Amino acid sequence: MERIKTDILISGGGVAGLTAAAAFGTAGFNVICVDPAPPITERDAAGADLRTTAFLQPARDFLDRAGIWNKLAPHASPLQIMRIVDAGGETPEPRLTKDFNAADIGDLPFGWNLPNWLLRREMTARLAELPNVDFRPGTGTARVFTRSRQALVTLSDGTKVEAKMIIAADGRGSPVREALDIPVKTTRYGQKALAFAVTHPIPHENVSTEVHRSGGPFTLVPLPDRDGVPSSAIVWMEDGPEVARLAALPEADFNAEMTTRSCGLYGPLTLASQRTVWPIISQMAERMYGERTTLVAEAAHVVPPIGAQGLNMSLGDLRVLLNLAVEAPHLIGEVSMLESYHKARHSEVRARVAGVDLLNRTSQIEAQPLRDARAMGLNALYSVAPVRKTMIQLGLGARGR
Numbered sequence: 001m002e003r004i005k006t007d008i009l010i011s012g013g014g015v016a017g018l019t020a021a022a023a024f025g026t027a028g029f030n031v032i033c034v035d036p037a038p039p040i041t042e043r044d045a046a047g048a049d050l051r052t053t054a055f056l057q058p059a060r061d062f063l064d065r066a067g068i069w070n071k072l073a074p075h076a077s078p079l080q081i082m083r084i085v086d087a088g089g090e091t092p093e094p095r096l097t098k099d100f101n102a103a104d105i106g107d108l109p110f111g112w113n114l115p116n117w118l119l120r121r122e123m124t125a126r127l128a129e130l131p132n133v134d135f136r137p138g139t140g141t142a143r144v145f146t147r148s149r150q151a152l153v154t155l156s157d158g159t160k161v162e163a164k165m166i167i168a169a170d171g172r173g174s175p176v177r178e179a180l181d182i183p184v185k186t187t188r189y190g191q192k193a194l195a196f197a198v199t200h201p202i203p204h205e206n207v208s209t210e211v212h213r214s215g216g217p218f219t220l221v222p223l224p225d226r227d228g229v230p231s232s233a234i235v236w237m238e239d240g241p242e243v244a245r246l247a248a249l250p251e252a253d254f255n256a257e258m259t260t261r262s263c264g265l266y267g268p269l270t271l272a273s274q275r276t277v278w279p280i281i282s283q284m285a286e287r288m289y290g291e292r293t294t295l296v297a298e299a300a301h302v303v304p305p306i307g308a309q310g311l312n313m314s315l316g317d318l319r320v321l322l323n324l325a326v327e328a329p330h331l332i333g334e335v336s337m338l339e340s341y342h343k344a345r346h347s348e349v350r351a352r353v354a355g356v357d358l359l360n361r362t363s364q365i366e367a368q369p370l371r372d373a374r375a376m377g378l379n380a381l382y383s384v385a386p387v388r389k390t391m392i393q394l395g396l397g398a399r400g401r
């Protein structure tokens, strides 16, 4: 059976794993990236990931460093304004609207929105340009055995890989994390998210809109026009049974319900893709490393999709890890490097997980008096300019090391 040596074995080729492979490959490290599920790179193919990712400003710099941004830029929709709408009154109408404008903090937009299936297409194209990256879709991590000097990973096809370091990017149920017995703390909300694309007659003008009523936020994020008609990606969070009902509705009824939920802000909404359903949890690993191993992205932390924190936090993990590896390549996978990574990321991630948890619980509220208090709170926070700016900067994420 084949036995190979590498600097880094990346377990998982989701968006985080593919980005890690491109980033470490571009920096000159030898990388093997494995994933049992080959990436689906077409919008209309069965099983395509129809979510979109709003990459915030710091993420763009990192994607640039990984040689990916130039491939993504032509497809990206800028996010200039984040609009928060409270529709928590007796009837589903906007009663408070607050705009956070990127112009308040600089010349750049807050971020850029891109479909996940397209990210996979462009990221795998980038990996194909890197001779030191060996991407093996269709092959997974089967067994992990670590010693102080190296990790030995057996792949699902029997290949044995000796690596200086494993990057576990294999999702919320991370098999690598399980193999290393790293505990997680999980919070369940009884919520799910519907993710899909729509068209609408009123242009979005690069505004990302979050409508709060109850059950969770209803978020519209700009996409490029579709056949000349304005288009947005929607994430609609509700209690699980309500999501099951909505997902099964005939299309015309679904269009009517989502138009009501959106308060008609962009005119009548028309479904323009399949509806996909995602379970919502918060989760945090107790440690972000094990022997010769680092946990990144959803293997380390999961948050509800609010404020575009999930993958942006993951790129924060990768940025810190790559900086450490480039500063001292001979220390890759050594305890001192793993501890530095954990120290730089764990408290920042914990604070973000707690912050998004709070926002989610606030948006879920059913009781009218509490919904009124939520609207007052938003109004108060927004009215103080320095607080508003700080909120924007916190939302975008610290640049870290």
Ligand SMILES: Cc1cc2nc3c(=O)[nH]c(=O)nc-3n(C[C@H](O)[C@H](O)[C@H](O)COP(=O)(O)OP(=O)(O)OC[C@H]3O[C@@H](n4cnc5c(N)ncnc54)[C@H](O)[C@@H]3O)c2cc1C
Binding pocket: 011, 012, 013, 014, 015, 016, 017, 034, 035, 036, 037, 051, 052, 053, 054, 055, 139, 140, 141, 142, 169, 170, 171, 172, 175, 193, 194, 195, 235, 278, 296, 297, 298, 299, 305, 308, 309, 310, 311, 312, 313, 314
């Ligand atoms: C509805 C929704 C909207 C979102 N919107 C945003 C947003 O706008 N901005 C943002 O920053 N974040 C957003 N997020 C979060 C973001 O989508 C996730 O953080 C991201 O997709 C998770 O990526 P990942 O690569 O960590 O995990 P995954 O995508 O789950 O990838 C894990 C990979 O590991 C593979 N794997 C499993 N087992 C093995 C094995 N044995 N060996 C090797 N590989 C294995 C799987 O096949 C999979 O491909 C959103 C999330 C949801 C649910």
